[in-house]
Amino acid sequence: MGPAEFRSFFTFLDIVPANCQNYHMKAKFAIALSIIVLSVAVGVGMDRSSEVLRIKDGKTMSFDRMIQDVKKADIILVGEVHDMPEHHQLELEVIRTFHEADAPLVVGLEMFRADSQQSLDEWVKGVMPVDKFLPVYYDNWREAWPLYKDIFSYAREHTIPLIGLNIPDKIAETVAQRGFTSLTATEKKQLPQEISCDIDPTYMEFIKKAYAGHSQRDEGKFLNFCEAQMVWDKTMAWHLVTYLNNHPGKTVIVLAGVGHAWKRGIPEQIAKLSKFKTAVIVPVIPGQVEPDSVTIHDADYVVLR
Numbered sequence: 001m002g003p004a005e006f007r008s009f010f011t012f013l014d015i016v017p018a019n020c021q022n023y024h025m026k027a028k029f030a031i032a033l034s035i036i037v038l039s040v041a042v043g044v045g046m047d048r049s050s051e052v053l054r055i056k057d058g059k060t061m062s063f064d065r066m067i068q069d070v071k072k073a074d075i076i077l078v079g080e081v082h083d084m085p086e087h088h089q090l091e092l093e094v095i096r097t098f099h100e101a102d103a104p105l106v107v108g109l110e111m112f113r114a115d116s117q118q119s120l121d122e123w124v125k126g127v128m129p130v131d132k133f134l135p136v137y138y139d140n141w142r143e144a145w146p147l148y149k150d151i152f153s154y155a156r157e158h159t160i161p162l163i164g165l166n167i168p169d170k171i172a173e174t175v176a177q178r179g180f181t182s183l184t185a186t187e188k189k190q191l192p193q194e195i196s197c198d199i200d201p202t203y204m205e206f207i208k209k210a211y212a213g214h215s216q217r218d219e220g221k222f223l224n225f226c227e228a229q230m231v232w233d234k235t236m237a238w239h240l241v242t243y244l245n246n247h248p249g250k251t252v253i254v255l256a257g258v259g260h261a262w263k264r265g266i267p268e269q270i271a272k273l274s275k276f277k278t279a280v281i282v283p284v285i286p287g288q289v290e291p292d293s294v295t296i297h298d299a300d301y302v303v304l305r
């Protein structure tokens with residue numbers, strides 16, 4: 001969830017008619033909806049022609065120069081608003097540029113759960129056809145396939161590993177409703193230890209603003225809401241660190257909502273678990289991510305329009 005598009009924890013079904021409980025029906029509905037959305041979307045594409053602001057010194061540079069800089073990192077997080085096509089264009093260009101430079105590349109996905117890794121592997125290897133993969137995709141993610149199709153297709157074409165980072169919906173829902181301590185022992189085995197809402201004041205204000213817009217908010221349940229965000233951030237960081245510990249020398253590009261990708265999200269949890277270097281790239285989001293408001297505590301680079 002990014003700062004411009006925090007929604008209910010349970011929004012997957014919000015965009016699907018109540019009687020569309022079959023994944024194939026959900027897929028057909030979401031694809032039809034996405035065609036409408038994409039046909040009327042107006043936005044400036046973000047690609048290699050884009051200019052980039054480097055936060056640490058305020059220098060404006062080219063996209064290619066930014067890539068040279070971030071090659072020093074083990075994990076590069078690219079933030080997105082999930083339903084913005086130009087953000088996915090940016091992500092694809094980052095992936096493509098690394099691949100063309102023969103980097104030992106892996107792509108980490110907020111969009112897929114870790115327990116769907118076998119399906120991701122079969123997709124990348126080319127043994128799972130699109131019609132079999134789409135139900136798996138919609139079992140994992142609520143956003144329409146056409147938004148992500150080019151990224152998944154590029155990974156498949158070039159055999160770039162895709163790594164699922166997310167957690168089962170049931171776990172997130174349980175934590176949001178009843179807190180981390182309500183999880184079963186089996187559920188906790190899928191997560192890192194010591195999940196809590198112990199975060200810095202700036203991130204706390206961010207989460208409070210997100211909670212204030214929650215349609216079913218209850219001040220008594222804010223701690224659960226905060227713990228659910230931490231479950232996401234820390235578990236995705238945990239999966240990333242585990243992968244790199246088992247595959248040294250790889251470079252991981254992480255695609256995640258801006259609210260997870262910014263430095264107080266997944267990167268902070270990575271720093272608590274390891275010494276892997278991270279870099280954070282975010283697009284301009286009017287009213288939320290602006291060149292004059294982002295600090296070095298938020299991100300490393302802002303891709304300008």
